[in-house]
Amino acid sequence: MTAGRFPTDVYARRLSAAAVAAADAGLAGLVITPGYDLRYLIGSRAQTFERLTALVLPADGDPTIVVPRLELAALKESAVPELGLAVRDWVDGDNPYALVLEALGGGTVKTAVTDSMPALHLLPLADVLGTVPVLATDVLRRLRMIKDSAEVDALRKAGAAIDRVHARVPDFLVPGRTEADVAADIAEAIVAEGHSEVAFIIVGSGPHGADPHHECSDRELRAGDLVVVDIGGPYEPGYNSDSTRTYSIGEPAPEVARRYAVLQRAQQAAVAAVRPGVTAEQVDAAARDVLAAEGLADAFVHRTGHGIGLSVHEEPYIVAGNSLPLEAGMAFSVEPGIYFPGEWGARIEDIVVVTDDGAEPVNTRPHELVVVPAGPGATA
Known part of the structure; x- marks a missing residue:
């Protein structure tokens, strides 16, 4: 076990199970910002700031981490490097919500977000997605229970x-x-x-x-x-x-x-x-x-x-x-x-x-x- 988190295969299984649960719920994917859900899925203890950090987990496709370039170092403490997840970093002036939409496959998509996502990120994400996301609580509830x-x-x-x-x-x-x-x-x-x-x-x-x-x-x-x-x-x-x-x-x-x-x-x-x-x-x-x-x-x-x-x-x-x-x-x-x-x-x-x-x-x-x-x- 790596200090502060479980072996990488534990997180790989969780990501796979969460993607299946999202598909079963008829969702295009999940968008998980810092909090207990993110820690559960990838072992990340990143914090929420005014700049968006999010795990984008499509129901069908590879996960992507959207993260400010100045926060890249925080990923080293998570399972992201060992999992080989795609990382899309961004700098001030870029639109990180557009990166989320791209990682979900584009278009108007039904998406679920973690219940700890602040309105600061939820509202602009909903604007880009063209629809208000639902809560991922129902999707992740059984996995975490x-x-x-x-x-x-x-x-x-x-x-x-x-x-x-x-x-x-x-x-x-x-x-x-x-x-x-x-x-x-x-x-x-x-x-x-x-x-x-x-x-x-x-x-x-x-x-x-x-x-x-x-x-x-x-x-x-x-x-x-x-x-x-x-x-x-x-x-x-x-x-x-x-x-x-x-x-x-x-x-x-x-x-x-x-x-x-x-x-x-x-x-x-x-x-x-x-x-x-x-x-x-x-x-x-x-x-x-x-x-x-x-x-x-x-x-x-x-x-x-x-x-x-x-x-x-x-x-x-x-x-x-x-x-x-x-x-x-x-x-x-x-x-x-x-x-x-x-x-x-x-x-x-x-x-x-x-x-x-x-x-x-x-x-x-x-x-x-x-x-x-x-x-x-x-x-x-």
Whole structure:
């Protein structure tokens, strides 16, 4: 594997599959500007600027990269040189959108564009094409949802790395320290354990744990707090980790422990429900039904999970109303939570990969409420 990306043959297969999908959709081709779709297809981490950079992928024909001459060097970090793709560079004063049309074969053509293409490029492209492009999301959705073996391996490595961070978290949870202090330690650990950067850190202590998207604050940790720690980041070649565990500073109150045990059963039930043919909403229901049976339905205020890969949040979404049948290779979070505003919250999250007959979690840290010593003489 080349640093920062997969072997070249992985991208060759993806380009071929995307061209077939475009043809099946009745499109002349795809136009992919910088973003996760471009990174998926050719391993490029190019950024979007006012000058157009785009992969032009005809449904029938050879791909072309349209790129400003001053950005040519950025292609060296992608799979473009090894793939032998045609490169059409341009300079200020040229019309790069005409180059796109030429690469698509000319004429008025039905084309799809990545959903991250800015209007700055979409509008002049539509003018040249003579028609407004559609989104490539439907064409690329299944390709990106079904992870290949290289992607699954990358997710396993990311999962193991974030597990190593969670193993260190109890040492950071000392009464008197602030959530921000803990978050700073976690950020350092995320990089130290192999991630290329930090994507997000949630340290929700006490009542802050009841806000699912709380980040961190200057609130000091106290004995008796439950602390929700939700963390993740990209691990080369850019596949993300995302795992939540809940910690208790000192022994939890009996009712807190009872409710947490129900949450643990709900998370286990959802993971156990994962297998090919089961729908996304059935996995969501598996978690929700356990909580509802114990009177905790109203405490679960979000979907059960989201897909993950190059993006932290992508399809499939594990939510009521999503009748998508699961397939082997799909990867997503299973993360039910319970939240009691003004009091406390808890969440348990693993990333799982759908296998031929079930699910493979890539996170293996214990799911029990992790009790951290409150310190000598500490009181709730």
